[in-house]
Amino acid sequence: MENVRIANDPEIREQIYRLRYAVYVEEMGKAYPSADRTAALLTDSLDFNAILLYITDSAEHVIASVRCNYAVDVKNVDGLHLGLASFEPQIEPHVTVCSRLVVAKEFRRQRAIIHSLLCAMYSWGLDHNIEVNLCHTAEPLVPFFRRLGYVEIGTKFFDEHSMTIQQPMKLQLQSLEHLMAVKSPFAKVLDVRLRP
Secondary structure, eight states: OOOOEEOOSHHHHHHHHHHHIIIIIIITOOOOTTEETTTTEEOOGGGTTOEEEEEEOTTSOEEEEEEEEEHHHHTTOTTOOSOGGGSOTTTGGGEEEEEEEEEOGGGTTOHHHHHHHHHHHHHHHHHTTOOEEEEEEEGGGHHHHHHHTOEEOSOOEEETTTTEEEEEEEEETTOHHHHHHTTOHHHHHHHHHHOO
């Protein structure tokens, strides 16, 4: 399994923002208003209190990352379309939102990298008593997230920054039966945890 770490060092976080810019802005041509075109960085207000998980190559360059926020920290952010207001106050601390999943182009065919990154995110959630993880994704990636164990929720919407139709999705972290049914890589992680 790839070595996944949490970005606490400002220099590592900057590498993550630079990778996002290279992929989302330069490669995919997305017009994020928060993109810093002079410094070639893509960051926004959600990064301030986010957990950023990342993987580096042998030269310690960041090649993949995903962001995770507690729902209570982002429930008033416009444009998420995740129905955060519907959660009861006692549930909110156990809900997270993941976003900004990014993998450097030359590593995207290495399935182990993205699985390691997302299994680390999932394990972090279990360690912190997270029950639900929410995200939204472009329509072509919905089958990928289904295979992880996510299910569609809410209504599709047009994201003006990425210029794509987005589908909100939800993962119940402790739903072993569902995770096993879809052959999610998370099932093995949870099964090990639940064994006596």
